[in-house]
Amino acid sequence: MKKLHEDNKQLKGKIRDLLDENREQKKINTQLKKEITEIKTLLKSSEIKELFKIKSTLLQSHDQTVADPDGNLNDDDKSVKTIGTISSKHRIKQGAEPVNSSSRTPSKRQLLTDNQQVASNGVAFFAYLSKNEPNAGAHQTFVFDVDHTNIGGHYSHHTGVFTCPSHGVYVFSWSIFCSTGGEVYSELVVNSSPVSGKYVGSVSVSNILSSTDLAIVELNAGDEVYIRTPPNHAAGGQVISQHPYRSTFSGWKLF
Numbered sequence: 001m002k003k004l005h006e007d008n009k010q011l012k013g014k015i016r017d018l019l020d021e022n023r024e025q026k027k028i029n030t031q032l033k034k035e036i037t038e039i040k041t042l043l044k045s046s047e048i049k050e051l052f053k054i055k056s057t058l059l060q061s062h063d064q065t066v067a068d069p070d071g072n073l074n075d076d077d078k079s080v081k082t083i084g085t086i087s088s089k090h091r092i093k094q095g096a097e098p099v100n101s102s103s104r105t106p107s108k109r110q111l112l113t114d115n116q117q118v119a120s121n122g123v124a125f126f127a128y129l130s131k132n133e134p135n136a137g138a139h140q141t142f143v144f145d146v147d148h149t150n151i152g153g154h155y156s157h158h159t160g161v162f163t164c165p166s167h168g169v170y171v172f173s174w175s176i177f178c179s180t181g182g183e184v185y186s187e188l189v190v191n192s193s194p195v196s197g198k199y200v201g202s203v204s205v206s207n208i209l210s211s212t213d214l215a216i217v218e219l220n221a222g223d224e225v226y227i228r229t230p231p232n233h234a235a236g237g238q239v240i241s242q243h244p245y246r247s248t249f250s251g252w253k254l255f
Contacts, residue, residue, distance in 0.1 A: 126148045129246070133241070137234045138230065145158075170217055170218075173249075173250050175248045177200075178239065185230050185235070189225065189226055
């Protein structure tokens, strides 16, 4: 009878642990949904729509090889071009015949089922910090060590670096939570060159605050992308990453 009582006690403890984990996961899911909504809102901007128009034009053109203004072929020199305007004339080489948009037939989008596989050439990742970063110094790379999603395996949770597998246009987003009374500067870096930066500060408030940014960049194979603090700005206070607040880094290939 005593052993049965002890077993029952242990079972109740495990049930409590499972309930706690379930509550924590629900909080994380809520935060992720919020971040996805913010990203979707950004992707609805007129500039993104224009990018898709450019993609459509490229698909209808003949095969083109990227060349510099002198007519020389560009090497894969890990140069990065930020897509900031619609006036860009760079073209991505297409390996297929021109597509006649008038002959296309509508197709229905389907959700992946358990027996469907993600495309072998797919590129997407989502990672977050597993714990708070109490003393982020200047010029420090944030290592988002939990890779929740890593399609293609091009993001390293050991270094915090995404390595571009092929030439194309990519989207990156990151969110940083700052402790009460602190401030954090962060920037998206491609091959040691900052592309975009963000600031979050809660110096004058008594709440945890966050900031989210999104950048669209053209990359070459082998380019490295990561998030860091600027060389002249150490974080003041903690970078928060614990349920339900997660500091995250994500990216995917647009086309």
